[in-house]
Amino acid sequence: MHTPIDIDPDYLRSRLKALLAIPSPTGFTDEAxxxxxRELERLGLEVKLTRRGAIRARRPGAADRPARGIVSHLDTLGAQVKALKDNGRLxxxxxxxxxxxxxxxxxxxxxxxxGIxxxxxxxxxxxGHTFNDEVDTQPTGWRHIEMRIDALARDRKDIVQLGIDIGDIVAIDPQPEFLDNGFIVSRHLDDxxxxxxxxxxxxxxQRQEIETPVDTYWLFTIGEEVGVGASAALVPEIASLVAIDNGTTAPGQASDEFGVTLAMADQTGPFDYHLSKKLFELCGEHGIRxxxxxxxxxRSDAASAVEAGHDVRTALLAFGVDxxxxxxxxxxxxxxxVAKLVVHYAASEVQIERDSEEVSGLRGFTRQKVAPAEQVLRANEPDEP
Known part of the structure; x- marks a missing residue:
């Protein structure tokens, strides 16, 4: 597909602002x-939810198999009340x-x-006026912090009266800033x-009426931050799953805050050779950095899908996060x-037609470039005396 893809930056920013305004730590994702x-339905997609709320939205293509899945997660980091302390804090x-x-x-x-x-x-x-240098020398860790409640809470009894209890969810303010130079700073940009x-x-x-050769499923999970992610979001028609998540721009990493970062492996191992190769080549074809x-x-939603037993090809597209x-x-x-690449991927022709079946014979199976078998055998033979 050579149609120029027009991603609306104002729409993208507005969606991100709206999402950041909705607290959604894992376990508290209903409103997100x-x-x-609702936004997916407004865009005209068929939307279904799992029991706990993972979203599966289908956009029809010319064929139903081998369908493509694209996934990100709605849940974020957060905290939970572990204990009500005698000093009125949590x-x-x-x-x-x-x-x-x-x-x-x-x-x-x-x-x-x-209430909230x-x-x-x-x-x-x-x-600092009480503890002086101890403020700087105290340890860092979850056992060394506490939450001060902005209500009358002098002791544990007061906390109980407020209705706060062990297990209550704590959502961290994102504090977003959208700068004119294109940088965005906030918590919970992941994901x-x-x-x-x-x-x-x-x-x-939808606006450009882009047609796709196969159905695409747009998946939004609710438990990625605790490792379960896409374990229960897929359908059998999906043969390839592309996760969208953050890439870490840190010393020793090649991720960048500009362009697409294509992850080749994470702690669970390499991503699919053929799918990753296709995504990389699409960037070259369409001038995407x-x-x-x-x-x-x-790890990402891709890992949880494979660990749950889904035999799908996986890849990870990342946006660099500092x-x-x-x-x-x-x-x-x-x-x-990344958004442009997602559109080009969804519209690209199917290369591995065999993927339409979950199990089939050797015909049409993929190849990877290696030395011919006879060449390998000769290389392993002992030298003649």
Missing amino acids: VRHTA ELVSIGHWSARFAEGARASIFSTK YRGSILPLKAS KAGVAIMLAALEAM VQKDVFRYY ASHGYERIHLHALIS
Whole structure:
């Protein structure tokens, strides 16, 4: 497809702003699901939800197999009340894997049975006028912080009266900033920026009436930050799954805040050779900036789908994020680049027709370039005396 893809940056930004305004730590994603499902329906897609709220939206193509899946996640990092403390504050545990270093100083909301309370997450020794240098030397960790509730809470009894209890969800304020130079700084860009990318790609496809050779399923999961992600979101028609998530722009990584970052492997191993190769080549064909990267301490919705037993090809498209799982920063250039690639991928011709069947014979099976078998055998033969 050589039709220029017009991703609307204003639409993308507006979707991201709206998503960031909806608290959705893992386990508390209903409103984000409702918001996203309504937008998908407005865009004209057939939308279905799983029992717990993962979204599966189908956009029809010329054939139903081998369907393509594109996935991002609605859930974010957060915290949960671990204990009600005698000093009227709350002990917390993290939802997802993130450092308490980035929790210190955060403003947050506590969702209790009696309503929503506001508060701040503070180190145990928060007053420099009292603790002097100990403020700087105290340890970092979830056992060394507490949440101060912005309500009358002098002791544990007061907390109980407020209706706050163990297990209540705590949502961390995103504090977003959208700068005129294209940079966006916020918590929870992982992966609300991925959701916004998918919506922007869909909006462009609907507006430009882009046709696809096969059905595409637009999947939005609700448990990626705790590892279960796309484990229950796929249907048998899906043969290839492309995850959209953050890439880490940090020392030793090739990810970038500009262009597409194509992940070649994460901690679960290499992504599909043929699907990754196709995505890389599509970038070249359509003039999309791309760089490859490998992540050691990272997994995505793709991993959870494969671990759940789905025999699908997987790939990961990333937008570069600085300070992932902290005060994150991205650039609009990367978001638009990934969205363009998603559209080109969805519209591209099927290369592996055999993928339409879950199990079939050797005919049509893929090839990878290796030395001919007889050449390998000769190379392994002992030298003649």
